[in-house]
Amino acid sequence: MESRTARPPSGAPSRFRRVAATPAYRQVAEAIEREIIAGRIRPGEPIGTEAQLVSQFGVNRSTVREGIRLLEHSGLVRRDSSRRLWVGLPHYGRLALRMSRALVLHEVTFRELYEASLPMQLATVEAAVERATPETIAQLEENIARTERALGDPSEVAKLDAEFHGLVGKASRNRVLQLAREPSELLVMPTTEMILKRVKEGAPRLLHAHRMYVDAIRRRDKQAGRLWARRHLEDWRKGFERAGKDLDQPIDRIYLEST
Amino acid sequence: MESRTARPPSGAPSRFRRVAATPAYRQVAEAIEREIIAGRIRPGEPIGTEAQLVSQFGVNRSTVREGIRLLEHSGLVRRDSSRRLWVGLPHYGRLALRMSRALVLHEVTFRELYEASLPMQLATVEAAVERATPETIAQLEENIARTERALGDPSEVAKLDAEFHGLVGKASRNRVLQLAREPSELLVMPTTEMILKRVKEGAPRLLHAHRMYVDAIRRRDKQAGRLWARRHLEDWRKGFERAGKDLDQPIDRIYLEST
DNA sequence: TTTCGTCGGATTGTCGGACAATGGATTTGA
DNA sequence: TCAAATCCATTGTCCGACAATCCGACGAAA
Structure with a gap:
């Protein structure tokens, strides 16, 4: 998987890090994650609706949704019966x-x-x-x-x-x-x-x-x-x-x- | 959150489990996860393209993408440089x-x-x-x-x-x-x-x-x-x-x- | 022969819009 | 006052679209 960086033509040192353009959906996830980890949103508190997140991040709803799914899997974000978004405590x-x-x-x-x-x-x-x-x-x-x-x-x-x-x-x-x-x-x-x-x-x-x-x-x-x-x-x-x-x-x- | 099942009119025992209509994106994620856990797809092997998954699961691409995001976070699914999907080993x-x-x-x-x-x-x-x-x-x-x-x-x-x-x-x-x-x-x-x-x-x-x-x-x-x-x-x-x-x-x- | 542009196809990331189903809130009716 | 009907917001899912990117192939140049 590192074939690209691992092939310097001769003895040339690999000088550069690979460039990484973080996709928007991941940026959304990381932004929300940071807020939770830092304690600025606490477990039990609501994260906004998808529409609110759309307007805050300035991206499309699909993108927001993909970002949220990323967090949902780890338990940092939960959905209640009405499927609204809340900050959750990852369960043991x-x-x-x-x-x-x-x-x-x-x-x-x-x-x-x-x-x-x-x-x-x-x-x-x-x-x-x-x-x-x-x-x-x-x-x-x-x-x-x-x-x-x-x-x-x-x-x-x-x-x-x-x-x-x-x-x-x-x-x-x-x-x-x-x-x-x-x-x-x-x-x-x-x-x-x-x-x-x-x-x-x-x-x-x-x-x-x-x-x-x-x-x-x-x-x-x-x-x-x-x-x-x-x-x-x-x-x-x-x-x-x-x-x-x-x-x-x-x-x-x-x-x-x-x- | 259990308000629905917790409201039997009188002292009637709660006889039924709440029905759980698993959303499609989660079914997609679980299906892929099962294949990996069971070893039918092994780490390092490609999962199909999004288009292939769309036709296999019979759902929209957005839905497939949301499902994949669920797995991506845990490391069961990785993306290489070309962003194609591979089965990954969750890293310690x-x-x-x-x-x-x-x-x-x-x-x-x-x-x-x-x-x-x-x-x-x-x-x-x-x-x-x-x-x-x-x-x-x-x-x-x-x-x-x-x-x-x-x-x-x-x-x-x-x-x-x-x-x-x-x-x-x-x-x-x-x-x-x-x-x-x-x-x-x-x-x-x-x-x-x-x-x-x-x-x-x-x-x-x-x-x-x-x-x-x-x-x-x-x-x-x-x-x-x-x-x-x-x-x-x-x-x-x-x-x-x-x-x-x-x-x-x-x-x-x-x-x-x-x- | 090897390296370098260039091109076309395939695939992903993102967008905009749409609609049914559902839950919560609100109003209406008894 | 309480229950039923109604409305509204929100989510789940779908559709279609387009730019950016990657991959491989094909020639052209060294």
Whole structure:
């Protein structure tokens, strides 16, 4: 793609940057984005109507619309029921989904995923132990109760496992950690179902680990929390290998179907 | 925004999901996205011309264009010099930038940032110790040499620090970890400059920590790597507090200017 | 043979205008 | 006072058009 700049006839140094004439629709998007990033328009406030933007930017409505679409995708701009434009807060889930997709497209391996998940999981549990409220603990216990009843149904258990880890993430009350952890979680989770289907002692072990998690959180015992987080994830890895899969294999696209 | 579904005349249960008439431009975007995610079009391959898409989808060109803009923003679709459409690999840097922006818009605190950075930093160093190649080690040493020469210039040192951690990330050869760590790094980095300007023993301490990092990597000594990663980040925190800032304060928008 | 103009076709960026569908506001009717 | 009918603003989609640009080809010149 750089063929043009990368072909100086002889040893001539490539002296010039490629010229870039930013199209109007992108200028529109960038202008609006700047206003939001700088905080001059705050989340929840209305951006004008398309007609207003047309007159402000002095371009055609089609151009404005293309610019807006650019921002709409990232969540910086939302539309309400009447389709009017508002400044939005990019939602974690959306971003995490995109990141996990990017990871798959880059063909990262399960080993990378496992290696990265472990420390983030440990940190999350530690924070959760420190800051969990009685409310979230109750939610965790309720989740465990439901898991008990669903022990025979792998896909249901996998779903509850995902919910469980989501709750632990919430309990950590660290949004940076949550956002960092969630893309990996989105990729680990679907494989859990596969593992549970093939390794029949998986579900009880998972349930037991969850119980110990919550127990550690209730007793504010960081060491126990870390221990069980580690065991839980190691179980995942072992189950993965026991199911006949190779850790150094790229993550399968299949695990993205759930759009 | 849920006003329509939330108004059952009496106590009648809300039995029906709200019908969602997905606009055509979004259907176009989703259709293309699905093809890419599923791997039926691979990165580097051309998506058709706008005219082709028009005839395939049976909608107007304006609609196709709006749909494409949605994807363009996420990097799934790129344009080359001739503005033709290609399937692209979403670039880490782009995604990380968006994530860090989202974090700022959500007004996360420096404490959250610090707490999340520490474990990820430790894991990164550990992986780097394990897998660094002579090449990247050489690059790290070269970075240190440049840092030595720039000791008097806080903003230059901050820039080199960012580069250093980028190199360590590369050395870790774990892309999941890298992607998880980078948004935080993008927010930690700009504050380093501020700290270095106000705490004059900051720069030498930073340099020393970097030296010990590389030393640990060269000797494949995980313990030392972890130790110095921890000290380095703790230095950052202490410097932050010594500069008179409060860890529980939301991250300032200012640190996003560098688009 | 290689390099340089030039030309034509293809494609994108932008524009202007148009209309149906929809939501919100307003007025009307009971 | 409240519900129904009406109006108006706005969006989603379409159509057609044109300039700017890129690509490839074809010759002309060195």
